[in-house]
Amino acid sequence: MMDRYTKLQIAGIYLCLAVFLTFILLPFFEMFMASLRPLEHLFRSPYQFWSDDFSFQAYRDMWVTVPLLGRYIFNSIFIAFSVTFLTMIFVVPAAYAFARLDFPFKNATLGIFLGVNMFTGAVLLIPLYRVLRTLGLLNTYWAMIVPGVAFLIPTGIWLLRSYLEKIPVELEEAAYVDGASRMYTLRRVVLPLAVPGLIVVGTAVFIGAYAQQFLFAITFNQTRELQPLPAGLYEFIGYQSVTWNEMMAAALVGVLPVMVIFLFLQKYLVAGLTAGAVKE
Amino acid sequence: MTEVSHQVAIVEGARRKTLPVGMFAWLLVAPAMIFIIIIVAWPLAETVRLSFMEADLGGETYIGTQNYQDLLESRKFQQTVTRTFYWMFISVLLKMVLGLIGALLLNAAVPGRALFRVLVMPPWVIPIAIGTIGWLWLYNGYFGVLSGMAQRLGITDGPFEFLAYKTSAFYSAVVTDVWVGVPMVTLFFLAAMQGVSRDLYEAAWVDGAGRWYRFRRITIPQIMPVIISMSLLSAIFTFNSFEIIWILTEGGPRGATTTLIVDTYKTAIGNYKFGEGSARAVIIVILLGAFSLVYLAFLNRVNRKFGAK
Numbered sequence A: 001m002m003d004r005y006t007k008l009q010i011a012g013i014y015l016c017l018a019v020f021l022t023f024i025l026l027p028f029f030e031m032f033m034a035s036l037r038p039l040e041h042l043f044r045s046p047y048q049f050w051s052d053d054f055s056f057q058a059y060r061d062m063w064v065t066v067p068l069l070g071r072y073i074f075n076s077i078f079i080a081f082s083v084t085f086l087t088m089i090f091v092v093p094a095a096y097a098f099a100r101l102d103f104p105f106k107n108a109t110l111g112i113f114l115g116v117n118m119f120t121g122a123v124l125l126i127p128l129y130r131v132l133r134t135l136g137l138l139n140t141y142w143a144m145i146v147p148g149v150a151f152l153i154p155t156g157i158w159l160l161r162s163y164l165e166k167i168p169v170e171l172e173e174a175a176y177v178d179g180a181s182r183m184y185t186l187r188r189v190v191l192p193l194a195v196p197g198l199i200v201v202g203t204a205v206f207i208g209a210y211a212q213q214f215l216f217a218i219t220f221n222q223t224r225e226l227q228p229l230p231a232g233l234y235e236f237i238g239y240q241s242v243t244w245n246e247m248m249a250a251a252l253v254g255v256l257p258v259m260v261i262f263l264f265l266q267k268y269l270v271a272g273l274t275a276g277a278v279k280e
Numbered sequence B: 001m002t003e004v005s006h007q008v009a010i011v012e013g014a015r016r017k018t019l020p021v022g023m024f025a026w027l028l029v030a031p032a033m034i035f036i037i038i039i040v041a042w043p044l045a046e047t048v049r050l051s052f053m054e055a056d057l058g059g060e061t062y063i064g065t066q067n068y069q070d071l072l073e074s075r076k077f078q079q080t081v082t083r084t085f086y087w088m089f090i091s092v093l094l095k096m097v098l099g100l101i102g103a104l105l106l107n108a109a110v111p112g113r114a115l116f117r118v119l120v121m122p123p124w125v126i127p128i129a130i131g132t133i134g135w136l137w138l139y140n141g142y143f144g145v146l147s148g149m150a151q152r153l154g155i156t157d158g159p160f161e162f163l164a165y166k167t168s169a170f171y172s173a174v175v176t177d178v179w180v181g182v183p184m185v186t187l188f189f190l191a192a193m194q195g196v197s198r199d200l201y202e203a204a205w206v207d208g209a210g211r212w213y214r215f216r217r218i219t220i221p222q223i224m225p226v227i228i229s230m231s232l233l234s235a236i237f238t239f240n241s242f243e244i245i246w247i248l249t250e251g252g253p254r255g256a257t258t259t260l261i262v263d264t265y266k267t268a269i270g271n272y273k274f275g276e277g278s279a280r281a282v283i284i285v286i287l288l289g290a291f292s293l294v295y296l297a298f299l300n301r302v303n304r305k306f307g308a309k
Helices: A007-036 A057-065 A069-100 A106-116 A121-134 A141-166 A169-177 A182-193 A195-211 A214-220 A229-236 A244-276 B003-016 B021-050 B066-073 B075-107 B113-119 B128-138 B145-152 B166-195 B198-206 B211-239 B243-248 B260-270 B274-302
Strands: B053-056 B059-062
Touching: A007 A057, A007 A244, A007 B075, A007 B113, A007 B128, A007 B145, A007 B166, A057 A069, A057 A229, A057 A244, A069 A106, A069 A141, A069 A182, A069 A195, A069 A229, A069 A244, A069 B021, A106 A141, A106 B021, A106 B274, A121 A141, A121 A214, A121 B021, A121 B260, A121 B274, A141 A195, A141 A214, A141 B021, A169 A182, A182 A195, A195 A244, A214 A229, A229 A244, A229 B128, A244 B128, B021 B053, B021 B274, B053 B066, B053 B274, B066 B274, B075 B113, B075 B166, B075 B211, B075 B260, B128 B166, B128 B243, B166 B211, B166 B243, B198 B211, B211 B274, B243 B260, B260 B274
Parallel strands: none
Antiparallel strands: B053 B059
16 A cells, blocks of 8 residues: 555654654653752752652642642633633624625625734733723733633634535525524524534634733733733742742643643544645 | 424514625624724724824823834834844744644654644643743753753753853744744644545555655645645744743843844833834734735635635
8 A cells, every 4th residue: 555654664754753742842841850850959050861859849839839829720721711712702603604694894804803813912012901991801800811802703713714614505595494594593503513613613712812821911910819820830930049840840730731621622623623724 | 392482483584584694794793893893903093093102101292203213213123123024934934844744744654643643732732931931941051951961962061051142042932932833833734634635645656656756746735725824824923922032031132032022012011112112013013914915815816715724
């Protein structure tokens, strides 16, 4: 068969894979190694690859050094989930309209949405700060959720639109012929069929929301109890010294819940990307 | 579904059908639109207004286009623009090349590839700030593994602080940015490769085409739309990449990693020069706006049928 490799080729593929994955995983490996070393051992030069006193002490101490750590981990996930939920509420109807319906200024409107992709929060921080202050949202969860939603809506529409376009239009026509209203068709015919797409787009939005909360958090929120993990990690940087080992331990433990969720969803995600990113 | 509710649905359907399609579509789009207008368009308009002001914590005075004139005359700002485009170009190029190689490797029919595919994803899934903190540790001259390895191998005599020198700091930031961006690019390329019809490969194989030929003449042309859309999307992400540079170097040393977005943040948030910062923000919007037009034109022309981002 054409897929058969020689032994040499297989060895070459594994070698390249090893190099590639080393690049991807090296920071995680080093974060883990750093988390295992006692602090005084960590600041030892020249660099030592192996220490004889590795311990999990940092994983116990970190909860004492930063008492709110558990809260930060929760906040991160809570904010990302809220952003995802709200974004999907805005995205689903709009994506359907762009996928199926003809309306005045359709292309211009789509262009405006995609144009939002050109910005990040960093460009608009000052006026955004004022807007959030006007709306009375500063220093609340909303201060981090609302901008997140705004900047993820375009991506969500763009992704979901392509899934909805792939659902056979005949089913909707059949529903119309039976006398169903447009809203009814959307709710009872289109949405159930779009569930796989909704999972994929939801996961992609969640990843976006989870990955990019740092800037909004440090700018729009001063309430410590509401900070997400990336901002909370900065508390390990003390007046005297940085407890790097605990910081790394906290970072790894902090992302663990999302990693586990992702592990279950990744199969759908990759399959979904395959279905969505490919032309018929 | 009960008989009654079905009846209701039909009656409701008959009544609702009078709603014109255009109106219905706008009802569906309106919530998202209004949200975007309040959270993005309003601040954007405010940014444009502020860019004509001398504005700080003390107040605002109208000064016309002075902010823009200052920027256009500033050699430092020209360097920042050039640096930003170079940053974007080199980083996107690396993301595309590595993404393509990664996708090819993960697409190869070898045992364990399902596992490898999962192992590629973590940099994409975790918060960018956290991954960057990991790199911050790697780049440390005294305690980081990279410098340690270089010393062991005798490449450098003493500790090498990656983030302390202009050139090494710039490329260190590039590497971290590439690291964050590669997993997504790889997965999209992989998805596209799996969508290429096997018949094409089999036909070529029967005709005696080698692997390299099949890659060059089938894989690449078939996934070209995805390559183009991903490269342009990556370009926008990279142009706007802020957290990575901010956490690693805060734009230093001596401005070596100051891209437009970092410059804007420093001016506006760091030095409270809201007017000057806004002028920079407007220039970013104009530059990326021009870029996005090319993006959309490209996208429309190259692949009308292609779906996802």
